[in-house]
Amino acid sequence: MVRGVITVLLLLINTLVLIGPMMVVALLKLLLPVAALRRACSVMVMTIAETWAEICKAIFALMTPTQWDIRGVAALRQDTSYLVVSNHQSWVDIPALVQAFNRKTPYFKFFLKKELIWVPFLGLAFWALDYPFMKRYSKAVLAKHPELKGKDLEITRRACEKFQGIPVTVVNFLEGTRFTPAKHKQQGAPYTHLLNPKAGGVAFVLAALGDNLDALLDVTIAYPQGTPPGFWALLSGKVNRVVVDVQTRPLDPALWRSDYQEDAEFRAELQQWVSELWAAKDLHLQELKREIS
Secondary structure: OHHHHHHHHHHHHHHHHHHHHHHHHHHHHHHOOOHHHHHHHHHHHHHHHHHHHHHHHHHHHHHOOOEEEEEOOOOOOOOOOEEEEEOOOOOOHHHHHHHHHEOOEOOEEOOEEHHHHHOOOHHHHHHHOOOOEEOOOOHHHHHHOHHHOOHHHHHHHHHOHHHOOOOOEEEEEOOOOOOOHHHHHHHOOOOOOOOOOOHHHHHHHHHHHHHHOOEEEEEEEEOOOOOOOOHHHHHOOOOOEEEEEEEEEOOOHHHHOOOOOOOHHHHHHHHHHHHHHHHHHHHHHHHHHHHHO
16 A cells, blocks of 8 residues: 555656646647747657656656566667557556557557547647547438538548658557456457457548558557456556567558548458457467466
8 A cells, every 4th residue: 555655646746747847848839830849849748758758667667566578679669650559458558558668669649539638738738749639420420411521530630740751659459448358248259358359440540640650569468467457556566567569560551542431342351450460469468378377
C-alpha cells in the first residue's frame, strides 16, 4: 500500500510539474500566426511529453520490481513512421508501450474522438501533441443524411495532413477493448487468448495515413500472471515481469488501395489480412505465456 501511494504521488508530481510548460507552449502554438513557429511549438510539446514519459519510466524503475522484457526494438528509429497494433489486456499495456517505444520511435499517437478536444486541459494537450481527432458518423446518421458519406474520412485525412513528411507512430488496439474471459465467451472468438479484431478501425487509419507509414509494428504483450494485472498491481509492486514482443512487418500499399466501406471485395481482403495477423498473434501469445509461466 505504501509503495503504491508513493508511486502515485511521484507520478502525479511529475505530471503537475510538466503540464504547466506544456500548456504554455500549447497556448503559444494556438496563438502564433506563423506556421514555422507552430511547428517549433509542436517539437517542444513532443519533447516535454517524451521527458514526462522518461521520468515515469524512472519512477517505475525506482519504486517497483517489475522487469520490462522488451524484445525486437533494437532496430527501431525516430525518423521512421510506424503503425503499431497490439493486443489489449490491461491498463498496464499503456506503460508497457511507453517502456518499449519512448525515444526509440516518434512519440506515439492515438486517433481520438473529436469530442475529446473540448475536455479541459487534456483537449488542448492532445491538440498540441497533434493527436488526430476523427469524426465518425453512425449508420443511422448516414441513412438520414447520405450526403455525409465519406465526410468522416475526409475530416480525418485533413487532420492528418500535418503528418506528411513527418515521422509518426500511430497506436491501434484492434480488439477495441480489454480482453476478459467474459467478453471472450460473449464474442465466441475463435482465438484462445484474444478477442475478435475490428478491421474497420485499422482500415480507417490506413486510409488516412497509409502513404505516410513505413512499417507495421506487431506488438504482443504477455503477463506471467494467470489474470492480467490491474494498474494498482503495477503501482504497488505486484507485477514481477511484463513481456513486450515487437515484430516489424512490411505494409503493403494494397491495404489502403480502395474504400473499405464501399468496396466489398477490398473489405473482405482487409478483414482476411487482419484475421491472419490475429491468428498468428494468438499462437505467439500462447508461446510467450508458456515460456514465462
